Amino acid sequence: MKKVSILGSTGSIGTQSLEVCEKHGFEITALAAHSSIDTLENQARKFKPKYVGIYNENKYSELKKRLADTNIKILCGMDGLCKIASLEENDIVLNSVVGMVGLLPTLVAINSGKDVALANKETLVAGGKLVMSLANKKNVNIYPVDSEHSAIFQCLQGNKREQLNKIILTASGGPFYGYNYEQLKNVTKADALCHPNWDMGNKITIDSATLMNKGLEFIEAKWLFDLKPEQIEIIVHRQSVIHSAVEYKDFAVIAQLGVPDMKIPIQYALLYPDRVECPTKQLSLTDYGTLTFAKPDYETFKCLSTAIEAISRGGAFPCLINSANEEAVKAFLNDEIEFIQIGEIVSSVLEKFEYSNISGYDDVIKADRIAREFVKNTIS
Ligand code: MN
Numbered sequence: 001m002k003k004v005s006i007l008g009s010t011g012s013i014g015t016q017s018l019e020v021c022e023k024h025g026f027e028i029t030a031l032a033a034h035s036s037i038d039t040l041e042n043q044a045r046k047f048k049p050k051y052v053g054i055y056n057e058n059k060y061s062e063l064k065k066r067l068a069d070t071n072i073k074i075l076c077g078m079d080g081l082c083k084i085a086s087l088e089e090n091d092i093v094l095n096s097v098v099g100m101v102g103l104l105p106t107l108v109a110i111n112s113g114k115d116v117a118l119a120n121k122e123t124l125v126a127g128g129k130l131v132m133s134l135a136n137k138k139n140v141n142i143y144p145v146d147s148e149h150s151a152i153f154q155c156l157q158g159n160k161r162e163q164l165n166k167i168i169l170t171a172s173g174g175p176f177y178g179y180n181y182e183q184l185k186n187v188t189k190a191d192a193l194c195h196p197n198w199d200m201g202n203k204i205t206i207d208s209a210t211l212m213n214k215g216l217e218f219i220e221a222k223w224l225f226d227l228k229p230e231q232i233e234i235i236v237h238r239q240s241v242i243h244s245a246v247e248y249k250d251f252a253v254i255a256q257l258g259v260p261d262m263k264i265p266i267q268y269a270l271l272y273p274d275r276v277e278c279p280t281k282q283l284s285l286t287d288y289g290t291l292t293f294a295k296p297d298y299e300t301f302k303c304l305s306t307a308i309e310a311i312s313r314g315g316a317f318p319c320l321i322n323s324a325n326e327e328a329v330k331a332f333l334n335d336e337i338e339f340i341q342i343g344e345i346v347s348s349v350l351e352k353f354e355y356s357n358i359s360g361y362d363d364v365i366k367a368d369r370i371a372r373e374f375v376k377n378t379i380s
Pocket of ligand 1: 146147148217
């Protein structure tokens with residue numbers, strides 16, 4: 001039986017991953033979460049991992065106390081995440097933490113020769129070059145968990161990679177599809193947190209509303225599949241049934257479809273290349289009747305155009321806009337800024353900073369720090 005460690009086990013992807021692991025009888029080696037100790041304690045009692053990690057160090061002693069009657073070793077902080085990522089007994093590490101925090105554990109898992117099921121898109125946005133070159137060097141597989149990237153990965157099976165023309169990345173359009181810039185000025189936090197198709201954590205739900213999520217996925221796809229930016233087309237597909245598609249040299253287009261349920265891509269990443277029954281619903285195309293497609297509005301949704309410009313410029317720009325976005329979303333969720341300001345802040349990064357190179361992990365950390373300082377100074 002496969003041995004799996006899950007980083008970010010209490011989030012939306014983490015809990016669905018545990019459902020998939022339970023269905024297939026996988027052994028859970030370790031679980032880690034940011035700070036939700038109630039859920040983490042329950043998960044630990046149910047799945048009996050060897051290790052449990054808590055990122056927020058203030059929660060460490062409480063968690064240790066609660067699990068004192070078990071044999072589970074309790075770890076904390078970034079060291080804890082990295083220890084879990086490097087465990088010898090892991091067959092695969094599923095990384096579903098939110099944000100830049102996921103980068104170092106991903107690098108550690110790859111360095112330890114462990115395959116990674118990657119749901120943490122910021123990892124590839126901020127450190128795509130480092131992650132992919134280390135994975136190549138260590139001969140480690142990175143299985144995408146993000147539904148669009150899983151779709152592309154599935155569409156690439158059995159075909160020649162060099163005969164690929166382009167990929168077609170689908171976007172739901174989020175809750176504000178069809179809005180103009182004026183209308184975006186009046187949206188509330190409750191509006192932004194209400195996604196039409198997917199039930200997700202707060203950060204990614206806001207990213208879906210600004211379309212930053214699609215921008216991050218554009219960059220993620222570039223690294224995962226070694227593409228040029230001009231080989232990636234984004235289309236708005238409101239129903240989230242086609243999870244993405246690829247076009248080959250003969251203009252044949254192959255798409256992957258399914259109900260919008262993350263358990264399908266999670267299961268494919270954990271069981272690759274096997275396909276067995278998934279704990280979800282079957283797709284009924286006649287229930288949908290119509291599938292629609294449209295071009296995204298790059299002018300209104302500034303985050304999307306900014307992300308594409310950032311990866312086209314290269315260097316530290318993707319990392320800078322990602323960290324600026326993390327800070328801006330945090331400020332929006334804390335009611336410090338309006339929704340419309342997220343796009344304004346993120347796009348201003350392209351004007352404020354000069355090109356700088358990323359040659360190692362330290363460069364990523366430096367870019368992350370200056371982008372966050374820039375946003376904090378802009379807001380205050
Ligand atoms: Mn996605």
